[in-house]
Amino acid sequence: MNDKRLPLLLSEIGACQRCAMHLPHGPRPVVQAGAGARLLIVGQAPGRKVHDTGIPWNDPSGDRLRTWLQLSREDFYDPGRVAIVPTAFCYPGKGRNGDLPPRPECAPAWHAPLLEAMPEVQLTLLIGRYAQEFYLRDNGKPTLTETVAAYREYLPYYLPLPHPSPRNRYWFTTHPWFEQDVLPELRRRIQSILNAQ
Numbered sequence: 001m002n003d004k005r006l007p008l009l010l011s012e013i014g015a016c017q018r019c020a021m022h023l024p025h026g027p028r029p030v031v032q033a034g035a036g037a038r039l040l041i042v043g044q045a046p047g048r049k050v051h052d053t054g055i056p057w058n059d060p061s062g063d064r065l066r067t068w069l070q071l072s073r074e075d076f077y078d079p080g081r082v083a084i085v086p087t088a089f090c091y092p093g094k095g096r097n098g099d100l101p102p103r104p105e106c107a108p109a110w111h112a113p114l115l116e117a118m119p120e121v122q123l124t125l126l127i128g129r130y131a132q133e134f135y136l137r138d139n140g141k142p143t144l145t146e147t148v149a150a151y152r153e154y155l156p157y158y159l160p161l162p163h164p165s166p167r168n169r170y171w172f173t174t175h176p177w178f179e180q181d182v183l184p185e186l187r188r189r190i191q192s193i194l195n196a197q
Helices: 005-014 048-053 060-069 106-116 129-139 144-149 166-174 177-195
Strands: 039-042 082-084 123-127 158-161
Touching: 005 106, 039 129, 039 177, 060 166, 060 177, 123 129, 123 177, 129 144, 129 158, 144 158, 144 177, 158 177
Parallel strands: 039 082, 039 123, 123 158
Antiparallel strands: none
């Protein structure tokens, strides 16, 4: 892919109206991509604060995620190192129990061309059930907990994680193996990948 393709693709994504009729706050795609990115973060969809600011993971979930990764905001928001491509790029709106699921139109339309434009990606973090279902397909386990616990099966290309939302505090408390086993491996791999640049 030539060097001009990614900026053009990001421009097309920024103008996307595929599911505008379903978005109560209108489309505002939030994505970060660079041709040299080595780490790809795939979450679910922007929340309201991210929608308002246009900055991915610009909320308490993002604060926890950066702590997990041991990355500064400067490194995290460097598209030449870290790509941030949610399962859906726009805020889907609020439901009865939190935000609505990501719109289904987005990932099938945009993920493949974005990945083609980022040939240096070495590790993809699959954050939450929606990202895991889209990328792992039938290779995922019956539950998110089982998928995260089996993270070694998906390495070296994928590493499944729970969502770092404050709403998941109970999960973190009742699954101490995540902090003890998964986070050290996550940090080791990220440092190895990013420090090799």
